[in-house]
Amino acid sequence: MRHWALRSRPGFGAAIVTWVVLTAFTLAPGSGAPKDSLTIGLSSDASFINALIASDGQSYKVEWSVFDCLVQYDQNLGIKPMLAESWESSPDGLSYTFHLRKNVVWQDGRPFTADDVAFWMYSMLNPKVRAPSRAFFGGMAGYDELTNPDHPADPASLPRKPVEVVNPSTVRLNLAYPYAAFLGVLTCPRGGIVPKHALEGKDMNTAEFNTKPVGTGPYRVVEWRKGESIALTAFDRYYGGRPPTRQVIFRIIPDPVVRTQALRTGGIDMLDDPPADELDKFAKDPQYTVAGVYTPTYQYFGYRLDRPPFSDLRVRRAMAHAVDFDIIVRKVLRSYAVRATGPIPPTSWAYTPKVTRYPYNPEKAKQLLAEAGYTPGPDGIMQKDGRPLRFTLKGDTGTQSVRDSAVVIQDQLARIGVAAEIRLLDFPTFVRQLFASDFEAILVGWTGHPDPDPFSYTIWHSSQWNGRNFAHYKNPDVDKALEDARRTMDLKKRRDAYVRFQQLLADDAPYVWGYYPKEMYVYRKELRGLSLLPAQAAIFQSLRTAAWQP
Amino acid sequence: MTGYLVRRLLGTIPMLVGVSVVLFLLIHAAPGGPEAALLGGDISKDTAAQIRRSLGLDQPLPVQYVTWLGSALRGNLGISYLQGEPVSRVIHAHLGATVQLAAGALTLAVLAAIPLGVVSAVRANTWIDRAATGVALAGVSFPSFWLGILLILLFASALRWVPASGMAGTGLEGDVADRLRHAILPTITLASTQMAAFLRFTRSSLLDALQQPFVAVARAKGLRERRVLLRHAFRNALMPLITLLGLSVRFLVGGAVLTETVFAWPGIGRLAVDAVTARDYPLLLGLNLLVALAVIVGNVVTDLLYSLADPRIAWQ
Numbered sequence: 001m002r003h004w005a006l007r008s009r010p011g012f013g014a015a016i017v018t019w020v021v022l023t024a025f026t027l028a029p030g031s032g033a034p035k036d037s038l039t040i041g042l043s044s045d046a047s048f049i050n051a052l053i054a055s056d057g058q059s060y061k062v063e064w065s066v067f068d069c070l071v072q073y074d075q076n077l078g079i080k081p082m083l084a085e086s087w088e089s090s091p092d093g094l095s096y097t098f099h100l101r102k103n104v105v106w107q108d109g110r111p112f113t114a115d116d117v118a119f120w121m122y123s124m125l126n127p128k129v130r131a132p133s134r135a136f137f138g139g140m141a142g143y144d145e146l147t148n149p150d151h152p153a154d155p156a157s158l159p160r161k162p163v164e165v166v167n168p169s170t171v172r173l174n175l176a177y178p179y180a181a182f183l184g185v186l187t188c189p190r191g192g193i194v195p196k197h198a199l200e201g202k203d204m205n206t207a208e209f210n211t212k213p214v215g216t217g218p219y220r221v222v223e224w225r226k227g228e229s230i231a232l233t234a235f236d237r238y239y240g241g242r243p244p245t246r247q248v249i250f251r252i253i254p255d256p257v258v259r260t261q262a263l264r265t266g267g268i269d270m271l272d273d274p275p276a277d278e279l280d281k282f283a284k285d286p287q288y289t290v291a292g293v294y295t296p297t298y299q300y301f302g303y304r305l306d307r308p309p310f311s312d313l314r315v316r317r318a319m320a321h322a323v324d325f326d327i328i329v330r331k332v333l334r335s336y337a338v339r340a341t342g343p344i345p346p347t348s349w350a351y352t353p354k355v356t357r358y359p360y361n362p363e364k365a366k367q368l369l370a371e372a373g374y375t376p377g378p379d380g381i382m383q384k385d386g387r388p389l390r391f392t393l394k395g396d397t398g399t400q401s402v403r404d405s406a407v408v409i410q411d412q413l414a415r416i417g418v419a420a421e422i423r424l425l426d427f428p429t430f431v432r433q434l435f436a437s438d439f440e441a442i443l444v445g446w447t448g449h450p451d452p453d454p455f456s457y458t459i460w461h462s463s464q465w466n467g468r469n470f471a472h473y474k475n476p477d478v479d480k481a482l483e484d485a486r487r488t489m490d491l492k493k494r495r496d497a498y499v500r501f502q503q504l505l506a507d508d509a510p511y512v513w514g515y516y517p518k519e520m521y522v523y524r525k526e527l528r529g530l531s532l533l534p535a536q537a538a539i540f541q542s543l544r545t546a547a548w549q550p
Numbered sequence: 551m552t553g554y555l556v557r558r559l560l561g562t563i564p565m566l567v568g569v570s571v572v573l574f575l576l577i578h579a580a581p582g583g584p585e586a587a588l589l590g591g592d593i594s595k596d597t598a599a600q601i602r603r604s605l606g607l608d609q610p611l612p613v614q615y616v617t618w619l620g621s622a623l624r625g626n627l628g629i630s631y632l633q634g635e636p637v638s639r640v641i642h643a644h645l646g647a648t649v650q651l652a653a654g655a656l657t658l659a660v661l662a663a664i665p666l667g668v669v670s671a672v673r674a675n676t677w678i679d680r681a682a683t684g685v686a687l688a689g690v691s692f693p694s695f696w697l698g699i700l701l702i703l704l705f706a707s708a709l710r711w712v713p714a715s716g717m718a719g720t721g722l723e724g725d726v727a728d729r730l731r732h733a734i735l736p737t738i739t740l741a742s743t744q745m746a747a748f749l750r751f752t753r754s755s756l757l758d759a760l761q762q763p764f765v766a767v768a769r770a771k772g773l774r775e776r777r778v779l780l781r782h783a784f785r786n787a788l789m790p791l792i793t794l795l796g797l798s799v800r801f802l803v804g805g806a807v808l809t810e811t812v813f814a815w816p817g818i819g820r821l822a823v824d825a826v827t828a829r830d831y832p833l834l835l836g837l838n839l840l841v842a843l844a845v846i847v848g849n850v851v852t853d854l855l856y857s858l859a860d861p862r863i864a865w866q
Contacts, residue, residue, distance in 0.1 A: 127600065134597075208632045227816035251716060257703075267713055291706075427827065428585075435595055464594075466595045467595070
């Protein structure tokens with residue numbers, strides 16, 4: 001049978017394929033951003049661009065450039081002026097008086113005054129506002145009364161107010177007790193000041209401001225295409241002078257492989273959160289700068305401490321000897337991390353290496369379990385009083401390093417006769433179970449603060465069982481050390497208290513300390529002026545000085 | 551026909567209410583909650599309870615549902631937890647990107663698959679048929695996220711023909727040529743599975759039609775082969791294809807979730823992923839109702855197309 005009709009005309013499919021190929025050939029790809037612009041690839045979108053209510057890391061990355069704070073950290077994590085050009089504290093440490101810069105304007109042209117600082121602080125303490133950093137301001141005068149969710153107090157009724165506006169350029173912040181970390185919690189991005197005139201009388205949680213913010217920072221948001229990109233442009237009236245790069249664009253590219261390729265093809269100039277297995281290739285490529293810094297972040301293998309089997313110190317020490325985090329650092333983190341010895345990282349002034357360590361030693365682990373009364377059961381699992389040493393290890397399934405580490409830990413524990421069943425959960429489920437203390441063992445991390453107080457006190461003090469101390473740790477000596485460190489303004493005494501705290505914790509082995517990961521970035525070689533601080537995502541603070549080399 | 555259409559469209563309302571009940575229960579049955587996304591790790595038991603109370607999540611489920619339904623019937627689908635904006639506005643901002651991608655993918659799939667399917671049927675068991683069948687098998691077999699990344703590595707990274715991701719280059723949002731180049735890879739990726747299905751259906755339907763007695767009669771009457779094929783056999787073979795077109799709505803939306811995530815394409819597929827991750831209940835409900843509505847409308851359109859292809863189908 002002849003089918004000449006079909007042979008006489010080419011297929012539409014072939015035509016389409018030809019068209020696609022020709023289009024690809026004839027349309028040269030764009031060269032990415034022009035040189036007065038910097039494009040950064042992020043793994044996910046920001047939630048709100050409002051320093052007061054956004055707590056996720058992605059929002060912070062944008063907020064660094066939009067909002068300024070009263071004070072900021074310098075390269076050595078000392079405190080230096082920002083919106084406040086100077087300050088003094090009262091002799092008893094209960095009041096701080098800030099003298100504000102007089103030439104600061106909001107990005108809508110309105111002047112910045114002490115009223116804005118007062119509005120920001122009262123919003124921070126308002127229980128109706130979803131302010132994730134509220135607990136950091138627990139030392140403010142009237143904190144308990146103002147933050148009562150059922151009956152928040154009227155500030156006017158307080159015997160001592162947390163904020164006093166002295167004059168338009170002077171504001172006083174009052175504390176309930178001397179709080180050594182106070183200046184630290186005022187830094188960016190958590191301490192970003194928001195304007196009274198734009199938010200007063202509005203619902204902070206749903207205000208349009210959260211997508212079209214007004215800050216005092218060097219860049220203002222000009223367009224936010226949700227899920228696609230956030231475009232910032234330099235603020236000409238910035239009190240510190242217009243930044244050298246006219247435009248900063250954050251592009252949202254969720255897939256790490258695609259994000260990496262976008263850097264290679266010119267779609268972005270800077271790669272945030274690069275895949276570990278790509279870093280070595282970028283490091284060898286002269287077109288790129290690979291930069292990294294240790295931040296106050298650590299990963300750990302922890303447990304519920306107020307019930308068996310982990311309420312027994314010998315079992316906890318056995319776990320510490322049984323898990324080899326060195327191999328996890330080498331194989332899983334590809335050495336872009338260092339072993340942790342406690343909750344305070346080596347970059348901190350409060351860090352001490354002089355703590356009890358638990359080198360990998362399975363035999364020692366078995367010996368400790370035997371001392372705790374465990375004997376091998378018929379199935380090889382260690383048991384005590386007929387109960388096998390078997391537990392569930394929970395983690396966040398969205399984190400590759402957690403998934404890989406869990407398998408290594410499970411295997412290492414099996415070698416000493418301990419059965420860990422891995423259960424990886426999606427982030428919302430995991431977080432809910434974490435804060436409900438609904439776990440036996442966990443594999444997770446803490447993203448800390450440059451000052452040791454916020455993430456030491458709220459995690460380890462026994463008063464915080466309803467807060468971050470969901471592992472239910474309780475040690476009166478640790479409580480005392482944390483209180484001493486918090487309430488003295490003498491840096492040496494603070495350090496001594498934190499050294500004592502770290503040594504007590506290490507002896508108690510409440511976690512198996514994992515590692516301090518390195519925060520890594522890759523960007524084009526011609527990009528200058530970026531600087532890393534040992535604080536979470538602080539490279540974004542230096543976007544204001546980033547410039548292309550001519 | 552008009553009466554039929556009005557009846558069908560009115561019938562969607564109780565159907566959507568029923569779907570909303572099921573969706574509401576399913577969404578709330580999932581573990582976890584929005585507090586993790588709203589406050590990240592910076593929460594405590596107290597603040598978590600406070601957040602749930604502020605969002606009305608401390609109310610019994612029936613009360614929550616009735617409150618939501620009351621607002622929805624007045625056109626208010628609630629406020630997205632994740633974005634702090636009305637759900638309708640959030641969806642509207644992302645819908646265009648998905649419609650563009652899905653329409654392009656469907657067009658590409660139909661234009662490529664039908665001619666290939668016809669050739670494959672007419673030249674059954676030849677090398678052309680085997681090649682086309684192989685292409686179809688590959689299209690069905692390759693996961694879209696894998697195919698997407700492969701296309702990026704080849705055409706964006708190695709050959710530098712097209713961009714790797716996004717809808718437009720920086721500062722080039724108004725450049726049609728640039729937007730077209732950005733659309734090429736995600737469109738091909740999303741079209742691949744549909745193309746394979748259409749190709750297989752076209753081939754098997756046409757082969758089946760070509761075996762029918764009316765085709766033998768048409769040939770016996772001395773009609774040209776082209777006329778026999780296109781006017782007689784192909785028209786009858788269209789029926790299953792129309793069904794498949796109606797079904798393709800849900801597959802396109804499902805495919806868009808993965809394709810949009812891989813290509814950083816800011817449509818409702820990626821929005822759905824973000825909404826699930828954040829447990830953004832109002833946004834999830836809104837998105838799922840939109841998809842349900844699209845499927846229902848797709849079915850109505852399928853019925854209309856049936857009548858055009860086969861006049862024997864009556865509107866009842």
